Amino acid sequence: MKVGVIGAGQMGSGIAEVFALAGNEVKIYDVDRGQLDRALKNIKWSLSKLAEKGRVKDVEEIMSRLHVSEGLSSFQTEELVVEAVFEDFNVKAKTLEEVSRRLSPESLIATNTSSIPITELSRAVWSPERFLGMHFFNPPVLMELVEVIKGDSTRDVYFNKALEVVRNIGKTALPVRKDVPGFVVNRILFRVFNKACSILDRYTVEQVDWVAYYDLGFPMGIFMLLDYTGLDLNLSISKEVAKRGLKLNCPEVEKLVANGKRGAKSGSGFYDWKERPRIERVQGGPSPKELIEDAFREGLWLIKEGVATEEEIDKGTMLGLGLRSGIMTMGRRLGLS
Numbered sequence: 001m002k003v004g005v006i007g008a009g010q011m012g013s014g015i016a017e018v019f020a021l022a023g024n025e026v027k028i029y030d031v032d033r034g035q036l037d038r039a040l041k042n043i044k045w046s047l048s049k050l051a052e053k054g055r056v057k058d059v060e061e062i063m064s065r066l067h068v069s070e071g072l073s074s075f076q077t078e079e080l081v082v083e084a085v086f087e088d089f090n091v092k093a094k095t096l097e098e099v100s101r102r103l104s105p106e107s108l109i110a111t112n113t114s115s116i117p118i119t120e121l122s123r124a125v126w127s128p129e130r131f132l133g134m135h136f137f138n139p140p141v142l143m144e145l146v147e148v149i150k151g152d153s154t155r156d157v158y159f160n161k162a163l164e165v166v167r168n169i170g171k172t173a174l175p176v177r178k179d180v181p182g183f184v185v186n187r188i189l190f191r192v193f194n195k196a197c198s199i200l201d202r203y204t205v206e207q208v209d210w211v212a213y214y215d216l217g218f219p220m221g222i223f224m225l226l227d228y229t230g231l232d233l234n235l236s237i238s239k240e241v242a243k244r245g246l247k248l249n250c251p252e253v254e255k256l257v258a259n260g261k262r263g264a265k266s267g268s269g270f271y272d273w274k275e276r277p278r279i280e281r282v283q284g285g286p287s288p289k290e291l292i293e294d295a296f297r298e299g300l301w302l303i304k305e306g307v308a309t310e311e312e313i314d315k316g317t318m319l320g321l322g323l324r325s326g327i328m329t330m331g332r333r334l335g336l337s
């Protein structure tokens with residue numbers, strides 16, 4: 001398959017690598033030429049790590065499937081284009097308008113947005129029935145899950161085709177059948193974040209994180225995860241989704257960001273990251289049930305709205321959040337219904 005990737009940042013470079021790894025010819029473009037060079041270097045480094053683990057035979061052969069593009073006008077014969085530029089509505093809309101004008105109306109066009117509704121972006125796309133969300137997780141090469149999101153204009157035939165494309169690159173597709181802000185996995189995660197923030201008047205960061213890690217099987221504590229993914233990024237996503245009805249509120253995050261503490265990348269946040277923080281066993285803390293109750297209810301709402309099934313939500317939260325068991329199974333086990 002001929003694939004185009006627009007934006008060669010953290011996500012775009014990973015997405016290009018994934019498609020090339022699966023045997024596709026990939027064209028990649030970024031407005032910043034230096035970023036394109038860095039992306040190719042990073043992809044080569046990542047492939048050589050996979051080769052050391054025996055997961056890749058010939059790094060150069062995969063690199064030869066990656067082609068740098070000089071401009072959007074070179075995207076014409078691709079069967080799929082994935083847009084992964086900055087999370088900014090106007091930048092994305094302009095890019096999508098320009099590229100969709102040249103591609104065949106049969107080609108698939110996808111956005112990797114985390115927080116902008118697919119339906120809003122689709123208004124910029126020529127032939128919007130072939131436009132959808134393909135939400136990869138970070139880092140794309142290691143994360144198995146991809147949410148495939150149907151916008152209001154997406155036709156079933158293209159939605160199903162996109163699910164198949166995701167399976168063909170060896171990933172697990174989570175079908176998101178309605179365009180809800182935050183899609184499935186982040187909606188669930190935000191409910192956990194929000195609950196964790198709202199009980200900080202009763203418990204410490206360490207107590208909440210110990211319960212999340214030890215009792216609930218999160219790969220790290222909730223606040224540690226917030227720090228790890230970037231407090232500023234979380235703040236901007238929650239502001240975006242709040243504009244569209246999913247209200248989230250964490251004054252602690254706002255305070256930290258205002259003081260220049262953006263989490264791991266800035267050296268501090270809820271934790272000090274000069275050395276990698278560890279989760280310590282502490283007494284007390286919320287009950288596991290209290291911590292995930294809102295997330296479980298969010299899952300029930302997603303099922304009721306026909307966005308995803310219970311099994312899909314469970315699989316999505318296991319693969320997307322690294323949980324040992326899915327959020328719905330966990331909730332039921334803790335007595336929620």
Ligand SMILES: NC(=O)c1ccc[n+]([C@@H]2O[C@H](COP(=O)([O-])OP(=O)(O)OC[C@H]3O[C@@H](n4cnc5c(N)ncnc54)[C@H](O)[C@@H]3O)[C@@H](O)[C@H]2O)c1
Pocket residue numbers: 006007008009010011012029030031032035084085086087088091095112113114115135136137138
């Ligand atoms: N970082 C994550 O964890 C994550 C996870 C899932 C989805 N996303 C989404 O993926 C997208 C990209 O995020 P990222 O973290 O890779 O950002 P990034 O800042 O690392 O990369 C964005 C790239 O887009 C390029 N760019 C900007 N305008 C452009 C244009 N008009 N044409 C071509 N290239 C352009 C920039 O030069 C930059 O290299 C965003 O929509 C983000 O919400 C990010």
